[in-house]
Amino acid sequence: MKTNTASKSAAWYLMLFAAIGVSAYALAMGFAPAMRGGFVADMVSQTPGAALLHFIGGGIVLLAGASQFNKGWRTRYPHLHRWLGRVYVGGVLIGGIAGLYLAFHAAGGLAARFGFGLLAVLWLISTGLAFWHILKRNIVVHQQWMVRSYAMTLGAVTLRIWLPLFLMMGVPFEQAYPAIAWLAWVPNLVVAEWVFLRSR
Numbered sequence: 001m002k003t004n005t006a007s008k009s010a011a012w013y014l015m016l017f018a019a020i021g022v023s024a025y026a027l028a029m030g031f032a033p034a035m036r037g038g039f040v041a042d043m044v045s046q047t048p049g050a051a052l053l054h055f056i057g058g059g060i061v062l063l064a065g066a067s068q069f070n071k072g073w074r075t076r077y078p079h080l081h082r083w084l085g086r087v088y089v090g091g092v093l094i095g096g097i098a099g100l101y102l103a104f105h106a107a108g109g110l111a112a113r114f115g116f117g118l119l120a121v122l123w124l125i126s127t128g129l130a131f132w133h134i135l136k137r138n139i140v141v142h143q144q145w146m147v148r149s150y151a152m153t154l155g156a157v158t159l160r161i162w163l164p165l166f167l168m169m170g171v172p173f174e175q176a177y178p179a180i181a182w183l184a185w186v187p188n189l190v191v192a193e194w195v196f197l198r199s200r
Helices: 002-031 039-044 048-067 070-075 079-101 109-135 138-155 155-168 173-183 186-199
Strands: none
Touching: 002 048, 002 070, 002 155, 002 186, 039 048, 039 155, 048 079, 048 138, 048 155, 070 079, 070 186, 109 138, 109 173, 138 155, 155 173
């Protein structure tokens, strides 16, 4: 039991560390133009409003969402949990709509655009369902939809793991990006569903 609790705690801290890092990057891209590289600079120049909203919304939800998965925090600070939950839903609404718009302009052709577009739609739907079920006091169902939602939020983290891996393997960006548009989030959802099945 202690080993299981320790492993869950370690996994949460690892997730929190990754979320903080990518959140800091996203917010820097939104608020610090001098730090933007070529790819991000091109994105902002082509779709400035959507890109900035996506960076800022995504940066906020990475942090707000990570805090929701610490049972000790939820129990000790229920009002903070509810407040951060509202921040998370608002951030997904902003970041998701902006992301859906950006998907139509994504590099990598139709495969990448469809992958990122479907991610944005499912991200919005899963978060909306999580919010709906907490209003109905369906706690367990709410938690399951929140896990699915945050699994897709963490696509921002896994994307930044897959991309350098592909590039280190010598795969050109133009070939890697369409695959990463799916690899960034589909495996995350598979893991979430596996956790649900295992808990049953």
